[in-house]
Amino acid sequence: MSKPAKSLYGDNRLPKHIAIIMDGNGRWASKRLMPRQVGHKAGIEALRRTIETMIDLKIPVLTVYAFSTENWKRPADEVNHLMNLLLDYLTNELANLHEKNIKLRILGDQQALSARIREELAIACRTTASNTGLLLNIALNYGGRSEIVKATREIAQKVKEGYFDIEDINETTFEEHLYSQGVPEPDLLIRTAGELRISNFLLWQIAYTEIYVTDVLWPDFDREVILEAIEDYLKRDRKFGATK
Ligand code: IPE
Ligand code: IPE
Ligand code: MG
Numbered sequence: 502m503s504k505p506a507k508s509l510y511g512d513n514r515l516p517k518h519i520a521i522i523m524d525g526n527g528r529w530a531s532k533r534l535m536p537r538q539v540g541h542k543a544g545i546e547a548l549r550r551t552i553e554t555m556i557d558l559k560i561p562v563l564t565v566y567a568f569s570t571e572n573w574k575r576p577a578d579e580v581n582h583l584m585n586l587l588l589d590y591l592t593n594e595l596a597n598l599h600e601k602n603i604k605l606r607i608l609g610d611q612q613a614l615s616a617r618i619r620e621e622l623a624i625a626c627r628t629t630a631s632n633t634g635l636l637l638n639i640a641l642n643y644g645g646r647s648e649i650v651k652a653t654r655e656i657a658q659k660v661k662e663g664y665f666d667i668e669d670i671n672e673t674t675f676e677e678h679l680y681s682q683g684v685p686e687p688d689l690l691i692r693t694a695g696e697l698r699i700s701n702f703l704l705w706q707i708a709y710t711e712i713y714v715t716d717v718l719w720p721d722f723d724r725e726v727i728l729e730a731i732e733d734y735l736k737r738d739r740k741f742g743a744t745k
Contacts, residue, residue: 509732515558515560515731516560516688516689516731516734517561518684518685518687518689519562519564519688520563520564520565520703520707521565521691521693522690523547523719523722524696524718525693525717529543529718540719544719545586545590547721551722551727555635556601558727562684562687564608564638565640566702567587567640568583568640569643570609570642570646571700573613584615584618587618588617588621591622595624595628595629598637599629603635603636604635605637606626606636606639607641608641608648609640609642609648610647611642614641614642640702645701645705648680648704656674675705679706686707687710688711688734689713689734690711690712691715692715693718693719711737
């Protein structure tokens with residue numbers, strides 16, 4: 502694998518957490534007059550390449566949007582196909598992820614997933630729990646709004662049971678009830694396939710994240726595009742509301 506531009510390699514200004522909305526599988530397949538399924542399958546290869554690049558660049562955290570709470574609106578065939586792809590990915594890739602010292606974490610409501618998938622997810626998370634390399638968060642049946650509602654309910658329950666006073670609720674306690682609890686916020690959010698929207702991804706966490714949208718469709722996503730996104734990110738002046 503070729504090394505990134507010398508100026509980037511080991512640069513401590515590199516993002517510590519990159520989040521990606523992996524979009525455009527369907528369009529990639531349509532352009533080739535193939536069924537959407539083919540695009541999703543090709544998307545798995547793009548995910549593999551992305552993980553490799555993150556490891557090579559020593560980016561500590563990668564969060565990928567794999568299935569949204571709204572994606573259940575798709576035809577049952579497509580939903581089943583996506584779930585089966587995920588299952589295959591977990592079973593085929595676990596040993597490899599573990600060998601690469603990757604720690605897997607799932608963001609999202611797992612209750613709605615099949616027992617088989619929940620079991621595989623639990624095995625994969627347990628197996629990789631003490632790994633110290635890349636933290637790979639897979640957002641699965643994830644919705645930013647439902648995550649915020651979940652946190653609110655848990656906090657309300659604790660207030661009701663007397664663990665907290667209302668005055669104790671602040672941004673830190675709120676974060677502790679999100680799926681992403683303990684994970685630093687993304688520095689860079691990349692969306693592929695050109696749409697200028699968030700689609701219910703990480704609503705709380707991206708308050709100050711830098712956004713990069715590329716027209717490249719997810720199955721074509723590669724190291725070059727990641728490097729372009731990072732080069733662009735490094736030119737940004739992150740002010741977090743302050744003056745310079
Ligand atoms: C992203 O590709 C994959 C998922 C949302 C699961 P799409 O399936 O949304 O592809 P387009 O947007 O229709 O091209
Ligand atoms: C966002 O893509 C969800 C994932 C990538 C998993 P969508 O294709 O579902 O988003 P919309 O429908 O274009 O907003
Ligand atoms: Mg899409």
